[in-house]
Amino acid sequence: MFTPKSIAIVALLVCTGAAQADGPRLGKAVSAEELTLWDSSVMPDGSGLPTGSGTAAQGAQIYAQKCTACHGEKGVGGSASALITRGPITSINGGEKTIGNFWPYASTLFDYIRRAMPWQQPKSLSNDEVYALTAYLLALNKVVDEGAVLNATAMKQIKMPNRDGFILRFPDRI
Amino acid sequence: MRHRLKNIAQGSLTPVAGNGLLDRRTFLRSGAAVAATLGGYGAAGNAAAEVFAHDAWSLMPGAITRPYEQPSRFEEKVVRTLTNPKGETRVQNARTPLHLLNGTITPAGQHFVVAQSGAPDIDPAKHRIAIHGLVKQPLVFTLDALARYPMVTRTTFIECGGNSAPLFSPTPMQANLQALHGLVSCAEWTGVLLSTLLEETGIDPRAKWLIAEGADAPTLTRSVPLKKALDDTMIALYQNGERLMPANGYPARLLLPGWEGNMSIKWLRRLKLTDAPGMTFPETKTYTQLLPNGKAYQFYFVQEVKSFITQPSPDLKMSGPGLYEISGLAFSGDGRITRVMVSADGGKSWAQAALQEPVLDKSFTRFRLPWRWNGGPAILQSRAWDDKGNVQPTRAEFVAQRGELKAPLSLAAFPNQHFNAITSWGIDANGEIKHVYA
Numbered sequence: 001m002f003t004p005k006s007i008a009i010v011a012l013l014v015c016t017g018a019a020q021a022d023g024p025r026l027g028k029a030v031s032a033e034e035l036t037l038w039d040s041s042v043m044p045d046g047s048g049l050p051t052g053s054g055t056a057a058q059g060a061q062i063y064a065q066k067c068t069a070c071h072g073e074k075g076v077g078g079s080a081s082a083l084i085t086r087g088p089i090t091s092i093n094g095g096e097k098t099i100g101n102f103w104p105y106a107s108t109l110f111d112y113i114r115r116a117m118p119w120q121q122p123k124s125l126s127n128d129e130v131y132a133l134t135a136y137l138l139a140l141n142k143v144v145d146e147g148a149v150l151n152a153t154a155m156k157q158i159k160m161p162n163r164d165g166f167i168l169r170f171p172d173r174i
Numbered sequence: 175m176r177h178r179l180k181n182i183a184q185g186s187l188t189p190v191a192g193n194g195l196l197d198r199r200t201f202l203r204s205g206a207a208v209a210a211t212l213g214g215y216g217a218a219g220n221a222a223a224e225v226f227a228h229d230a231w232s233l234m235p236g237a238i239t240r241p242y243e244q245p246s247r248f249e250e251k252v253v254r255t256l257t258n259p260k261g262e263t264r265v266q267n268a269r270t271p272l273h274l275l276n277g278t279i280t281p282a283g284q285h286f287v288v289a290q291s292g293a294p295d296i297d298p299a300k301h302r303i304a305i306h307g308l309v310k311q312p313l314v315f316t317l318d319a320l321a322r323y324p325m326v327t328r329t330t331f332i333e334c335g336g337n338s339a340p341l342f343s344p345t346p347m348q349a350n351l352q353a354l355h356g357l358v359s360c361a362e363w364t365g366v367l368l369s370t371l372l373e374e375t376g377i378d379p380r381a382k383w384l385i386a387e388g389a390d391a392p393t394l395t396r397s398v399p400l401k402k403a404l405d406d407t408m409i410a411l412y413q414n415g416e417r418l419m420p421a422n423g424y425p426a427r428l429l430l431p432g433w434e435g436n437m438s439i440k441w442l443r444r445l446k447l448t449d450a451p452g453m454t455f456p457e458t459k460t461y462t463q464l465l466p467n468g469k470a471y472q473f474y475f476v477q478e479v480k481s482f483i484t485q486p487s488p489d490l491k492m493s494g495p496g497l498y499e500i501s502g503l504a505f506s507g508d509g510r511i512t513r514v515m516v517s518a519d520g521g522k523s524w525a526q527a528a529l530q531e532p533v534l535d536k537s538f539t540r541f542r543l544p545w546r547w548n549g550g551p552a553i554l555q556s557r558a559w560d561d562k563g564n565v566q567p568t569r570a571e572f573v574a575q576r577g578e579l580k581a582p583l584s585l586a587a588f589p590n591q592h593f594n595a596i597t598s599w600g601i602d603a604n605g606e607i608k609h610v611y612a
Contacts, residue, residue: 024322026584027313027374030304035312038304038444041385041395070263090468092342092577092590097459102470105453112455116392119291121262123393166462166472169547172384173475174399 042111046156048112049081052127053151056144059136062129066118075140080119084140089162100141106158110134131155183434190524193518193552195500196544198528205460248312254284255352257586265290267586268421269356271471272503273487278538279329279529280359282413288334288357288422291391294441298425301389303409307446310376317425323366326408329537330431331505332438333358333477335461336588341569343582343596346609350489353585354609355482357598360505361539363429364412368445369404381447385454386428389443396437397451398430402475406431409442432507432536433475434592436461463591466577477507479566480594481541481558482516492605495549500527505541506560511539518545520553520612523569527556552601553612568596569611 004058064073072078076162095099099109100134114120114130125133135150143158144150168174190197206535245252252275268287270280280286286567287293289310298317306312337357345352359457377400385402387395410418410429418424424516430438438457451457462470481504486492500518504511510533515524527541540554557565567575572595579590600610 010421018496023370023374024319025374026319026322027305027311027315028310030306032306032312033446033447035304035306038387040393041387041445041446041448041452042449045450076290092464092466093580094464094468097462097464097589103460103567104458107456108453111395111452111555112392115395116291116455117314121392122291126440146377152379165468166470167465169463169474170476171470173401 002167004066040111040115041128042107042114044107046104046107046152048126049107049152049155051152052131053149053154054128054130054132054135055148055149056135056139058128059132059134059139060123062133063136066125067133070119083135083137089165098141099137100143100161102162104160104163106134106138106155107144109137110155177327181306186595189525189546191517191519192330192523193550194546194548195516195518195523195525196546198543200449200544202290217610223379230295242310246539252284254286255356261292262333267357268293269352270359271352272356272358272482272484273490275474275484275552276540278540279414280361280362280505281522281539282416282419282422284547285359285361285413285419285422286332286334287358288336288435289390289421289440290394293610295420296388296389296425296441301425301443302418303426303442303444305371305445305447306376307384307448308371308378308381308522309447310378311374312319313371313375313378315371317362318407319524320366320426322409323370325364325411326367326604327362327364328406328408328431329360329362329534330429331358331360331477331506331536331538332429333480335434335436335474338480338597339588339595340583340585341593341597342577342579342590344578344580345582346598346611347582348488348583348609349585351484351487353605357588358477360504361413362415363408363410364408364415365408365416365426365429368407368409372504378445382447383451383481384446385444385448386437386439386442387444387446388439390441390443393443394439394456395452395454396439396457397448398428398437399475400447402430402433432477432509434461434477437475450539461591463576464589474592475507477505477513478592479506479508479558479560479564480504481511481556481566482597483516483554483556483599486554486601486607488607488609489597490607492547492601492607495547496604498523498545498547500543500545500554500556502527502541502556503528504556504558505537505543506558506562507536507562509561510535510565513558514539516541516543517557518552521555521596524557550603553610554599554601555612557596559590567595570600571595 070080075083085098138144257267266289266595270286304314334357427440483502485501514527527543530540598612
C-alpha cells in the first residue's frame with residue numbers, strides 16, 4: 001500500500017534518477033598514468049611506495065645539505081619541529097611529538113618528505129633520496145639500525161613505537 | 175498594549191540573574207520605553223546645549239568610489255594579527271578580530287587563515303580537480319566545468335582544531351579574544367556538493383574514505399570519511415558571494431561543515447577514494463590531541479559546541495557603570511545552537527541570552543543579553559547548548575577529562591587541540607577587562 005510518504009520517496013528517487021541521467025557530465029575521463037605525479041599517496045600498508053632504495057648514511061649527507069637549515073643538526077635545535085625523540089610521551093605535558101615517540105606509521109614519513117620537503121623546493125627529491133632520508137631519520141630515532149637499507153619491502157616491515165598510542169575520538173563518524 | 179509595555183518595563187528593572195543581568199526580551203519588545211526607564215546607555219546627561227556646526231566632510235564632495243571598496247581609514251586597526259608577517263619559514267596564522275566585528279558573517283578579508291606554506295598563486299584557467307581511486311570512472315573537472323553544475327549556498331563556520339589552545343595553560347593568558355579564539359570565522363559559501371560529482375564518477379563499494387589533496391607547496395592531504403563526503407561536503411568556489419580569497423583556498427576548496435578546519439583542504443586538486451585513511455602528516459601528528467595518560471585522540475573531526483563573549487572582552491574598556499549589551503558568538507559542529515546562558519557572577523547564576531535569528535546549522539549564532547553594570551567586580555561567562563544535546567563544558571569539567579599544561583603556551587602555537595570550555599572575562603572596578611579562570 002502506498003502511503004503519501006512512500007509515494008513521495010518513490011517520486012524523489014525517480015527525479016534523482018532523471019537528474020543523474022541529465023547531469024552535466026562534464027568531467028573528463030582521466031587515467032592512472034596521467035595522475036602518476038599527483039598520486040604520490042603512500043598508504044600505511046605500504047601501498048603506493050615506489051621502487052628505489054636508500055641508506056641512513058646516504059640520508060645523512062642529504063640531510064646535511066637540505067634539512068639542517070630548518071631542522072637543525074641531527075634533527076634537533078632548528079627553527080622547525082624537532083625530528084628526534086627525547087623519550088616517550090606519558091602525559092599531556094609529554095613534550096614535543098616527534099617521529100620516534102609519536103608518529104604511528106613510517107609511511108607518513110616517506111609520504112610527507114616526498115610531497116612537502118625541502119620546504120623551499122618541495123617535490124625536488126628523487127625516490128632514492130626520500131628512502132635515504134627516511135632511513136636516516138628512522139635510524140636517528142632508533143626505529144631501524146644505522147646500517148639499514150630501506151625500500152618498499154623493508155618499509156612494510158617497520159612498526160613504529162607509538163603505533164598503538166591513538167584513540168579514535170568519534171568512531172561512529174567513520 | 176500599554177499594560178504589557180509597563181509590565182515588561184517593570185520586569186526589566188529586576189535583574190533575572192546575579193550582578194545585574196536583565197531579561198533578554200527587555201529591548202527586543204519594548205525598546206525605547208525601557209531604555210528611558212533605565213536611563214539609557216552611557217551618560218548623556220544634560221550638558222549645555224550645543225549648536226551643531228557642519229562638519230568638514232559635509233562641506234565638500236566626497237571621495238571617488240573605488241572598483242573594490244576598502245574599509246574606512248578609521249578602521250585600519252581592525253585587521254587580522256599575523257604570526258609571521260615577514261614570511262618566516264613556518265606555518266602562517268592570521269587571527270580574526272572577533273572582538274571588533276559584529277553580526278555572524280566574517281568578511282572574506284578578515285577570515286582566519288592557517289597556511290602551512292603560504293597561498294599558492296593558482297591560475298584558475300589551468301586548475302583541475304581529479305577524482306580517482308575506488309571510483310567506477312576517474313574524472314577530472316575544470317573550473318569551467320564546475321561552473322555548470324548545480325550549486326548550493328550555505329553559511330557555516332570554519333574553526334581550526336587548535337583554536338583556543340592558550341586556554342590549556344595553567345594560568346589565564348593575558349591576551350585579547352583575537353589571540354585566544356581568533357582561529358574561527360563564519361562565511362556564506364557557494365559551490366558544488368561533492369555528492370553531485372561522485373554520482374558521475376560512481377563509487378566502488380569498497381570505498382570508505384577519501385584522501386583530499388591541495389595544490390599548495392606541501393600538497394597537504396587529509397583523509398575524510400566517505401560518510402561525511404556524501405553528507406554535506408561541498409567544493410566551495412565562492413565566499414560571501416565573491417571568489418574565495420587566495421589564502422582561503424582560491425579557486426576551490428573542500429568544505430566540511432562543522433569539522434576541523436584543516437580537513438577542509440584548500441586549493442583542492444585531488445580526491446582519491448580509498449578503503450582506509452591515508453594516515454597523513456597532519457592527521458597523525460599536528461591534529462591529534464594528547465590526553466593526560468599520554469595517549470592521543472585521533473580523527474577528532476567535530477568542532478564541538480562552544481561560545482564566548484565578544485563584547486565586552488579584553489582590550490574593550492568599560493566606559494562607566496550603566497547599561498551594556500553583552501554580545502557573543504556560539505556555534506556547534508554538530509548542529510544548531512538552541513540555548514546560550516550568560517553569567518555575570520562567575521557562574522553562580524545564569525540568565526538566558528536572546529539568539530539572533532536565523533539560527534543556522536553549524537554556523538555562528540549571535541547571542542545578546544542586556545546588563546546593568548554596577549561598576550563593581552564582575553566575571554562574565556557564556557555557555558552554549560546545541561540541538562543534539564551537547565553542552566559546552568565548564569573549564570573545570572574540561573580539564574578534569576582532558577588535562578591541563580604545566581606551563582603557559584606560546585600564543586602563536588597550538589600543540590593542543592579542541593578546547594571548547596567556557597571562557598571567563600573578569601571586570602574590575604576600573605572597567606579593565608582581563609582573561610580569568612573562574
